[in-house]
Amino acid sequence: MKATQHLQSLVADDWHAATHHPFTQALAECSLSNDKMAAYLQQDYLFVEGFVRLLASAVAHAPTLADAVPGAQFLGLICGQENTYFLRSMQALEVSPTAKPEPETVAFQELMERARRSERYEIMLSVLVVAEWIYLDWATPFEDRADDLPFWLGEWITLHSGEGFAGVVAYLRHQLDAIWGNLDEAARVEVSETFIQAVSLERAFFDAAWVGFPVAK
Numbered sequence: 001m002k003a004t005q006h007l008q009s010l011v012a013d014d015w016h017a018a019t020h021h022p023f024t025q026a027l028a029e030c031s032l033s034n035d036k037m038a039a040y041l042q043q044d045y046l047f048v049e050g051f052v053r054l055l056a057s058a059v060a061h062a063p064t065l066a067d068a069v070p071g072a073q074f075l076g077l078i079c080g081q082e083n084t085y086f087l088r089s090m091q092a093l094e095v096s097p098t099a100k101p102e103p104e105t106v107a108f109q110e111l112m113e114r115a116r117r118s119e120r121y122e123i124m125l126s127v128l129v130v131a132e133w134i135y136l137d138w139a140t141p142f143e144d145r146a147d148d149l150p151f152w153l154g155e156w157i158t159l160h161s162g163e164g165f166a167g168v169v170a171y172l173r174h175q176l177d178a179i180w181g182n183l184d185e186a187a188r189v190e191v192s193e194t195f196i197q198a199v200s201l202e203r204a205f206f207d208a209a210w211v212g213f214p215v216a217k
């Protein structure tokens with residue numbers, strides 16, 4: 001079994017809950033209130049800030065240029081298409097692009113900062129793999145519906161499905177699978193703990209978004 005499959009098997013319950021969530025179900029059915037989506041986007045934009053720093057750090061720690069290039073291309077996509085998606089969506093929903101981080105967001109920001117400061121590629125990858133793989137898993141079944149939804153719902157599905165995004169997840173997983181063989185037992189435990197915590201935070205983030213983060217107008 002590949003390392004990333006093994007890691008996923010450790011967290012089957014949280015994984016399933018995060019990838020079959022009432023929040024994303026409602027998003028894809030267009031039954032999510034604008035307030036819930038807007039508040040989620042405000043918090044997620046704060047998540048993305050930390051994510052960009054973490055991904056940039058992973059790019060810097062990749063063993064070769066070939067290992068770095070797909071990560072750097074993905075960084076460009078987040079800072080391009082995805083960044084403008086956030087700004088256009090929050091504008092269309094008539095909310096501010098700036099908000100105060102809620103506890104579930106702070107928890108993620110702290111995990112990402114710890115991963116970045118670890119200076120260890122495998123720890124960074126552990127968080128990156130979880131974040132992107134969970135989004136691929138929830139969004140892929142809804143891929144065909146995206147075009148019929150308002151853009152702030154539909155494009156969120158499109159950004160996290162399709163061949164290009166599946167390729168990003170395959171790349172991140174391959175990076176972690178490849179380095180796993182070089183890790184000693186202590187390092188494997190740390191990677192596993194990071195992975196488990198990241199999945200738990202993904203679930204908690206959707207739970208909080210479904211209850212409804214406060215909207216910053």
Ligand SMILES: Cc1ncc(CO)c(N)n1
Pocket residue numbers: 044047131132135202205
């Ligand atoms: C909380 C969270 N996890 C993962 C992603 C995917 O990048 C996201 N946008 N937000």
